[in-house]
């Protein structure tokens with residue numbers, strides 16, 4: 001009996017220690033971005049993000065329908081901004097360890113081919129996703 005109680009306690013401890021960081025990990029992802037404090041959208045940075053999206057992402061992603069990659073128009077309704085930044089900056093590790101990323105990847109044939117060169121570039125894309133969220137909301141409200 002003693003043995004059983006002992007192993008139950010060890011099991012519970014194990015579950016707790018595995019579970020809590022895992023949840024945290026999927027909400028914010030894994031990578032250099034821990035917490036983002038977002039200012040109002042910066043128009044000129046957002047436009048840089050829009051151009052980057054057009055030149056580097058639209059071969060696979062649209063803002064309207066699922067293409068070879070997921071529709072990204074409502075990415076910020078599905079994911080936290082920190083998660084998006086960590087995906088853009090640390091995709092390889094996210095694909096290996098982040099539960100959401102692993103699940104999404106299984107639903108698609110190919111992998112995301114990110115060619116992001118700096119944190120500023122990733123942030124500009126985030127600003128574009130943020131404005132898109134507002135446009136979408138306004139459009140649906142009409």
Ligand code: HEC
Pocket residue numbers: 052053056057058059060061068069070072075078084087088101104105106108109110111112113114115116125
């Ligand atoms: C070669 C095609 C391709 C290109 C180019 C590409 N992606 Fe992807 N992307 C994918 C696929 C496929 C997935 C889903 C599987 C995965 O996560 O790898 C994805 C997933 C994503 C996700 C996660 C979506 C979710 O719902 O979890 C984000 C965010 C993303 N891409 C952003 C971008 C951005 C920003 C660019 C341009 C800088 C880009 N991608 C370029 C194919 C692509």
